Amino acid sequence: MSLPKAVKQQQALNWQLLCNRQDLVANSGVVAWVDGAQVALFYVPTDTNGQQLYAVDNRDPKSGANVIGRGIIGSLAGDLVIAAPLYKQHFRLSDGTCLEYPEQRLRTWPVRFDGEAVEIAVR
Secondary structure, eight states: OOOOHHHHHHHHSEEEEEEEGGGOOBTEEEEEEETTEEEEEEEEEETTTEEEEEEEESBOTTTOOBOGGGSEEEEETTEEEEEOTTTOOEEETTTOBBSSOTTOBOOEEOEEEETTEEEEEEO
């Protein structure tokens, strides 16, 4: 019996310890250095799912500034988004796509809790 494709992909990821849960700030961004890139982590506690964790590129593609981690979390059209601080464009936290400018995109990383540890997948 073979494993489903999603399980195989999850197993193939190289999970790396990034920080601890206590280092995160609920509904806000925290920036970390990962494999040569600044990564903005967003921890969003929810009533239904318990908690959600996202990792996106900290570099704003429009301005070139490393400021996404200072953006404001919100919801637009049912999507959880981060508003870029300088030009106010909105990026989906789930996949990094920009709602206003489809040509802009933030790189995303798989991220998870392992107990109190926050782990990020690097390829």
